[in-house]
Amino acid sequence: MDLDPVFLARAQFALTIAFHYIFPPLSIGLGMLMVIMEGMYMVTKDVRYEVMAKFWTKIFALIFAMGVASGIVMEFQFGTNWATYSRFVGDIFGSALAAEAIFAFFLESGFLAVLVFGWDRVSPRMHFFATVMVALGSIFSAVWIVVANSWQQTPAGYHIVGVGLDRRAELTDFWAMVFNPSAVERLTHVIIGAFILGGFFVMSVSAYYLLKGRHEDFARRSFGIALPFAAVFSIAALLSGHSQAVNVAKTQPAKLAAFEGHFTKIDGGAPLYILGIPSEEQRRVRGGVAIPGMLSFLVHGDWSEPVTPLDDPAILPEGHVMAAGETLSDYWPPVNACFQLYHLMVGLGMLFILLTVPALVLRWRGTLFEKRTLLWVFVFAVIGPIIANQAGWAAAEIGRQPWIVYGMLKTADAASKAVSGAEVLTSIILFSLIYLSLLVVWIYVMDSKIRVGPEELEAGPPSAARERWLNAATRRADASTGDSVTEVPGEDR
């Protein structure tokens, strides 16, 4: 068996990053919602918000633990599998990664302890501070890793020194590296994607409780916070996605052309394919449904201005000269994969708007929680943003191919020389088995936590807020039979 180490190294990276990338966006999104919930508790002193914050914190801890466990692999596998890449970019990429560790990981992990274990040990104000710090830390972490990744897409603030084994990129301007041409736009889009996922996750669990008639007050409130949050960011994703696509057209024309299956110049503006199967051999989109001129309009605001197609040498990175024997298609990313992943993300993004905005109208009218079918849709809709985040990330990375650092270093030249294909395959099998079983156990534990649900209010030191809440609860219990607010607390069974 011939084992191609580069292919295997890519497969392993794809596996480990895809698994990891389930969790951080969820932490970022849920973390921000927890800040809102606990913030409302701080403002209103209403114990119900405290119950919400506590429940979501438990869920958050489970998500965060998986993020940590799978994230430590990410930090080290640049060195294990991509040693040549690490030597080439360490001067730049390494600094962003180290900055992430110092500025984000310590913040998150430190205050996570207070967030999860500290309810009885610190004042509510301090606890809220910890929640804010954890949310902030998770965003900082996204900042640095997206900066580092964006530098691979649109390098800036560097120069190349040395030849042969010593050839590498060195930093010339730190802030130009940080604010490289795609960093801000990509970061915005990533964070928005995480917020949407957080919103849909909270709505999924809440809708489940509503359908089962459990913890209804809790579920209504949680849903009520998450829905406008998800709706706002679904719309924001469309806007930020648009501006990012315009940026890609400028900075990585081959990537955008692959996203859109735009092979060749057409008179009267480039069409926008809604569906289709791009064929690299036939250089066209088969079975395509397209809006004429729309791509030109989206990129340039002009229906007829041409967009750089895949058969135009302008898709090459600036200043790059093809070697003898190379053709332009050697510089194409896998077009079909890019097209489908990108369209999947965009399509799902549209669905999020179509789902959240009408739901918001129903909520405003006060009938949302009676629509059982819609609630069932929300129970499962959380899978949408997970897929959209994954597809978007994959499209961005596959779209950069054949480069690992755009215009500078090819993926094929970047893998570890000291590592054999068999070794990589061993670790792929190892990680596949572990990740699969972890995922199963994680879903199982999450499911049981969700089934147990939030704690109901129990006897504790009386406070004014608790008094108010208990009085209100008694009134409501009297008013509506069967809708008891004193369900059995199911703490840890």
Add this chain to the structure above:
Amino acid sequence: MDLNLLWFILIGVLLTGYAILDGFDLGVGILHPGARNDHDRRILMNSIGPLWDGNEVWLVTFGGALFAAFPHAYATAFSGYYLPFMLLLVALIFRAVSMEFRSKRESPTWRRFFDVSFCGSSALATWLFGVAVGNSMIGIPVGADREYVGGFFNLLGPFPVLVGLFAVSMFAMHGAIYLSLKTDGALQKRVHRWMWRTFFVFVAFFVGVTVYAVAAVPSATQNFRQFPWAWAVVVLNVLAVANIPRAIHHGRPLYAFVTSCCSIAAFVFLFMVALYPNLIVSSLNPEWSLDIYNAASSPKTLGIMAIIALIGMPFVLTYTAIIYWVFRGKVELGKFSY
């Protein structure tokens, strides 16, 4: 002092921080099966519950700093130690999820599985750290192109394996001393016995590693001729090790713990002295070794990183201090515990 030396020292500081902090929680993991019943096991796990994650960040930061400051050393070491590193990653993953999942179900089988996984992964990770340190001291086969040319079993020589066991005994002792601070009653009495036992095992390995290094690892003592002042640290270290049983005997576990921390710091320090100025010693040709100059990033990056560290580290130390202060005192199981 140039930036390269500064970063060599900072890498050493991060390694020291990691060894001291994650050292005790890995140690608690190694000792975990010694607890008799479920309640005691939960106490042990929760003694490090809020802390282990932050402790592990020292390792992540060490990795990031090595990547940024000495990319060639990072690339050579991590691709060269490929399979051991994969094992280490697997161990760290299992450790993290074992703590998170273990007490989420009542089932004895479930809990036993994660108990075994918690102890096994803690011991394996510690042992692998020791093996890596041992290999760094004797050198590994690295060619002129900075690439590792050996196989997996080249890394399992007698000295690295011995250093691995030494690391396990040291962290177990460190963890036992930590636990005596966090427990009380009958469990504390048991922990007290563990302290003594692990201390004697640790001393045995300490002597073994020292004798082996002096007799058969020339690079271990070479630098001491160049830096005679480093002998002072050797003496201080021996005094620290001797002070541990004294502090235990006088019933002052906090003093014993501080001493144990000092001793670990001294070991890392001596390791770094023995290594200097190399990061990775080539066993094939000393000229091919990666040192703090030929493996380093540009002075510009080292300078910027120094500023980042200067801004970041005070924050890091503040968070760490706050968290250890908030979670001081004996462990009590509550509804937010593992």
